[in-house]
Amino acid sequence: MADSKKPETSKEYLAELTAHVPPTSRRDFLKKGVKFSTSLAAVAATSEALSDNLPPHVSSWSKSLGTGVVSTPYGVPSKFEENVIRRTVPWLTADKISSISMSPLQELKGIITPNGLVFERYHAGAPAINPAQHRLMIHGLVDNPLIFTMDDLMRFPSESVINFLECPANGGMEWRGPQMEALQFTHGMISCCEWTGVRLSTLLAEAGVQSKGKWVLAEGADGAGMSRSIPMNKALDDALIVYAQNGEKLRPEQGYPVRLFNPGWEGNTSVKWLRRLKIGDKPWHHREETSKYTDLMPDGRSRRFTYEQEANSVITSPCPENPWGQKGSYEIEGIAWSGRGKIKQVDVSIDGGVTWRPAKLKGLVLTKALTRFCLPFKWDGSPGLLQSRAIDETGYVQPTLSQLRNVRGTNSIYHKNSIHTWQLQSNGKIKNVQLK
Amino acid sequence: MYSLNRILIVFALTAIPLLAVTSFAAETGRYGIGKTATIEEIAGWDIDIRPDGKGLPKGKGSVLQGEEAYEAQCASCHGLFGEGEGRWPPLAGGEDSLTEDRPKKTVGSYWPYASTLWDYINRAMPFSAPQSLTPDEVYAITAYVLYLNDLVEKGFVLTQDNLASIEMPNVNNFYADDRPDTNNERCMKNCKDPRNIEVIQSLRGITPDQKKTTAEENPAKSKLSEAAIEGKATYTTSCLVCHASGVAGAPSLDNKDDWAKRLEQGMDTLVKRAIKGFMGESGIMPPKGGNMSLTDEQVSNAVQYMVEAE
Numbered sequence: 001m002a003d004s005k006k007p008e009t010s011k012e013y014l015a016e017l018t019a020h021v022p023p024t025s026r027r028d029f030l031k032k033g034v035k036f037s038t039s040l041a042a043v044a045a046t047s048e049a050l051s052d053n054l055p056p057h058v059s060s061w062s063k064s065l066g067t068g069v070v071s072t073p074y075g076v077p078s079k080f081e082e083n084v085i086r087r088t089v090p091w092l093t094a095d096k097i098s099s100i101s102m103s104p105l106q107e108l109k110g111i112i113t114p115n116g117l118v119f120e121r122y123h124a125g126a127p128a129i130n131p132a133q134h135r136l137m138i139h140g141l142v143d144n145p146l147i148f149t150m151d152d153l154m155r156f157p158s159e160s161v162i163n164f165l166e167c168p169a170n171g172g173m174e175w176r177g178p179q180m181e182a183l184q185f186t187h188g189m190i191s192c193c194e195w196t197g198v199r200l201s202t203l204l205a206e207a208g209v210q211s212k213g214k215w216v217l218a219e220g221a222d223g224a225g226m227s228r229s230i231p232m233n234k235a236l237d238d239a240l241i242v243y244a245q246n247g248e249k250l251r252p253e254q255g256y257p258v259r260l261f262n263p264g265w266e267g268n269t270s271v272k273w274l275r276r277l278k279i280g281d282k283p284w285h286h287r288e289e290t291s292k293y294t295d296l297m298p299d300g301r302s303r304r305f306t307y308e309q310e311a312n313s314v315i316t317s318p319c320p321e322n323p324w325g326q327k328g329s330y331e332i333e334g335i336a337w338s339g340r341g342k343i344k345q346v347d348v349s350i351d352g353g354v355t356w357r358p359a360k361l362k363g364l365v366l367t368k369a370l371t372r373f374c375l376p377f378k379w380d381g382s383p384g385l386l387q388s389r390a391i392d393e394t395g396y397v398q399p400t401l402s403q404l405r406n407v408r409g410t411n412s413i414y415h416k417n418s419i420h421t422w423q424l425q426s427n428g429k430i431k432n433v434q435l436k
Numbered sequence: 437m438y439s440l441n442r443i444l445i446v447f448a449l450t451a452i453p454l455l456a457v458t459s460f461a462a463e464t465g466r467y468g469i470g471k472t473a474t475i476e477e478i479a480g481w482d483i484d485i486r487p488d489g490k491g492l493p494k495g496k497g498s499v500l501q502g503e504e505a506y507e508a509q510c511a512s513c514h515g516l517f518g519e520g521e522g523r524w525p526p527l528a529g530g531e532d533s534l535t536e537d538r539p540k541k542t543v544g545s546y547w548p549y550a551s552t553l554w555d556y557i558n559r560a561m562p563f564s565a566p567q568s569l570t571p572d573e574v575y576a577i578t579a580y581v582l583y584l585n586d587l588v589e590k591g592f593v594l595t596q597d598n599l600a601s602i603e604m605p606n607v608n609n610f611y612a613d614d615r616p617d618t619n620n621e622r623c624m625k626n627c628k629d630p631r632n633i634e635v636i637q638s639l640r641g642i643t644p645d646q647k648k649t650t651a652e653e654n655p656a657k658s659k660l661s662e663a664a665i666e667g668k669a670t671y672t673t674s675c676l677v678c679h680a681s682g683v684a685g686a687p688s689l690d691n692k693d694d695w696a697k698r699l700e701q702g703m704d705t706l707v708k709r710a711i712k713g714f715m716g717e718s719g720i721m722p723p724k725g726g727n728m729s730l731t732d733e734q735v736s737n738a739v740q741y742m743v744e745a746e
């Protein structure tokens with residue numbers, strides 16, 4: 001998955017980065033700042049339409065009527081937000097049918113990902129399923145093999161949970177070195193939604209699992225027949241059979257009309273377009289749990305059934321897409337999450353991990369969900385190395401990249417949850433870097 | 437108003453025993469929702485195979501039969517010798533490479549069970565026509581891929597009885613998740629010597645352009661013939677996989693020179709080769725692109741679309 005090219009190595013020492021910026025470069029910065037604001041003024045001056053809408057003028061939209069109700073029966077974002085879209089990395093996969101796209105984390109607020117921006121991962125494309133012709137079958141080691149229609153599933157008691165969904169390959173392009181100058185590409189294989197459905201345990205009780213039943217095979221109705229073996233204890237714990245996300249029915253990209261959802265576990269186990277659950281006494285060792293989604297270690301052996309997404313975090317502002325402009329007050333902001341429970345604490349460093357300050361967690365702090373953190377910051381124009389470090393309620397502390405590489409080498413592809421570094425330059429630009 | 441009240445009273449009286457029945461159902465964990473799955477219904481969907489061979493249907497296929505089927509249906513993406521075309525997965529080679537800097541994970545070097553190969557080919561291959569192969573074809577292709585990895589002899593015949601006994605070289609090298617495997621501490625001050633920090637910059641020029649990526653979705657604006665318009669859907673589901681990128685020597689949609697050369701032989705020849713399959717100098721065209729469920733007309737329309745589209 002990683003590219004064969006080796007990253008360039010430039011020896012810059014933190015002492016140089018964090019030392020007081022010499023007066024000359026400060027003057028440089030000020031000059032650049034001045035240039036920046038004059039160029040803005042120039043843009044404003046040349047665009048009369050724009051200045052006509054600014055005080056003291058009354059803007060054109062205040063002197064006319066807007067569009068009426070149901071002019072867009074299903075609403076869409078403002079046309080000025082047209083760049084807030086999912087994106088893919090074309091060279092990563094052979095085609096777009098078995099591929100992945102990333103959520104634009106750099107543009108998202110709060111902890112909920114809008115349905116149209118939830119990252120996509122298909123193994124054989126997203127099928128167009130007619131819900132009236134879709135069925136969910138439960139069979140194998142059960143007393144009553146059953147078939148449910150979508151109407152059947154919606155008669156069971158429902159539950160709603162807010163949980164993240166993350167591909168275990170999130171960040172996997174950067175095991176060997178930094179590659180992507182964009183937050184969307186370094187961390188965008190994660191989204192967080194409110195998911196609604198029926199507990200898998202409820203359906204299993206309906207079918208009557210026999211005492212020898214220890215594993216559940218979940219299988220999709222897509223062209224990949226996507227299949228994963230799920231241990232019974234997860235199935236009976238918090239697994240959901242989901243038919244809605246963020247208040248509306250699942251999007252086709254997310255498994256319409258029904259999917260499995262395993263909170264906190266790698267996304268591919270939450271099998272989409274779910275058509276079948278088979279109860280067995282052993283795992284199946286199918287392709288997506290042997291050839292793929294196993295973690296190759298330096299000794300040539302591999303971990304399998306690496307279900308949990310360990311604690312992770314990243315600063316979303318600033319980031320390469322959201323540079324800082326002039327000196328002054330900012331909020332360093334980001335997201336943290338853990339597949340093992342709630343986020344307990346996030347720390348932020350601006351000097352590459354020499355010194356850390358506790359960040360504030362804001363808004364909802366939910367188990368296995370994205371959690372927002374922030375740290376107010378007065379930027380004096382100095383360069384820095386920005387990092388965030390998540391700690392979850394189990395006490396697990398997000399590792400450094402060196403710690404991860406020491407154990408796992410660089411070929412395990414999945415589960416790269418190391419502390420991420422953004423290099424803040426004196427012009428406010430952000431570069432994706434790694435520290436040795 | 438008076439009669440409405442009476443209706444409400446009647447409803448309230450009947451509602452009480454109904455509620456009692458409902459709560460009884462919930463207590464026993466049975467809601468009585470859904471219908472019993474019949475043996476026939478289960479049989480149609482019950483396709484999963486396990487390492488112990490459980491789930492395998494009756495059937496057999498030889499390496500030699502597999503070679504023919506593989507070259508027609510698989511080689512265009514996976515390569516004639518399982519080496520993999522473009523970014524499509526290689527299937528063979530890579531022995532003893534798992535500890536190397538660039539490990540090559542293939543069926544032979546990495547996969548722990550032969551059953552996985554049978555299961556995956558059966559459920560998901562060929563890529564553009566999943567669940568279209570007969571059990572005997574799956575046995576044959578599985579046998580051939582094992583042969584490409586030197587795991588069986590050329591005369592080998594794979595059956596439901598001998599598949600579970602094939603031992604894969606890497607079977608003993610998988611183990612259960614033993615994370616957490618790091619033990620970072622929550623240090624707050626003087627956590628490292630700033631002079632030892634080395635900053636590694638990213639590769640330049642490989643981050644995709646983040647301006648709008650939707651432009652390429654624009655449909656061909658030229659006036660397409662009716663056949664070509666019909667053919668576009670088939671192209672998207674069955675042909676695009678190879679013809680968008682030009683994998684395995686396939687003429688790519690936007691390479692007019694490639695198509696001009698082929699058109700010299702006449703449209704009829706082109707269509708015939710697309711339907712029957714063709715092995716040319718630059719690559720292989722599997723019959724109907726590997727999707728045998730397509731009608732001849734659908735294939736013909738898809739070819740028309742590819743010729744006309746810009």
